[in-house]
Amino acid sequence: MKIAQFTTAFEAIAPPSIAWKGDNIGLLIGRPNQAISNILVALDLTDEVIAEAVKKRVNLIVTHHPALFHPLKSITPSTQTGAMALSLIERNIAVYAAHTNLDSVKWGVNYSLAGSLGLRNVRILSPIEGSLSSVTVFVPGTHADAVADAMHAAGAGMFEKYDTCSFRSEGVGTFRGGKGSDPFIGTIGNVERVPEVRLEMLAEQWKLRGIVSAMLKAHPYEEVAYNITPLSNRNTEYGLGAIGELPKAMGRRSFLAMVKKQLRAKALRYTGPDRTIRRVAVCGGSGSEFIREALAQGADAMVTADCKYHTFQEFEHSLLLVDAGHYETEVGVLPALAEAIGTIMSAAQHRGRIFITQSSTNPVHIF
Ligand SMILES: [Zn+2]
Known part of the structure; x- marks a missing residue:
């Protein structure tokens, strides 16, 4: 399997379009046409991590945090980033980053964190907006099923637990073919009135190109009438943070002990009243900006990281706010990431192995 094939397959399950604008994800070092050995x-x-990759004959490292983020003016050993980039290029090791797109999928950072804490009925805390469009096409009734099937196969009309979702209404389409046209129905120069179906579906915007191309291919008309309307609807399939319920309500002390144990955190920083905890919001890494959303959704506690002094102060009387550490709230995604990559590799009948790093990359130490 080549890196380019891996990239395409991976980005179908963690679309780059859902990453934050300005994030630096994707293939950061390496050649797309290089064959992958181990990952x-x-x-x-x-x-x-680089030493481990060399030892395990790995030629593709997939990281959550982008190894290159700020533009480099030189690639020399004089900076840590430059030294690592050089070392990787010299050893023919590629680097791929899945950052905020991995935060925003249901198998990613936040669902893994929710899973570690045993939450149930987990849903996205802050669904992304502006990622959906409505696609409407006008098609003769005889071809409505074929066009709909082609669009569904390209990913239109799929929602959470449903697929093949569409709306159809019947009406009359009119057209007149001009000189040089080849109308599927009627004759050149005549105004035709044809019974047509108005077929509508919702679709994620990054799938539109494939959907339109499949639709045009299945449609019998020379010129197809269709329109695409961007929507402001929230897309509950993708987004940041997660929220769910504990299987059994617990007090503050038991909750803190459970979080500490489950995340293998050496210390927790927290604030908040000693109330019964049932509904819990999580956001792996720096999630302070979602605390208000957690409160609005009735969370009794929020587990995240990188909270500032004044953030603790602000929410001191509102909910149990737990800062369990950036690394500790994110590292639980590695098995899910390895599993997702494993599925891609087996589908491509790739025999290489997938390793989860054995070294802790946490730069923060507790004395
Ligand atoms: Zn992070």
């Missing part, structure tokens, strides 16, 4: 997954790229 190593890690939260961060460090010297230890």
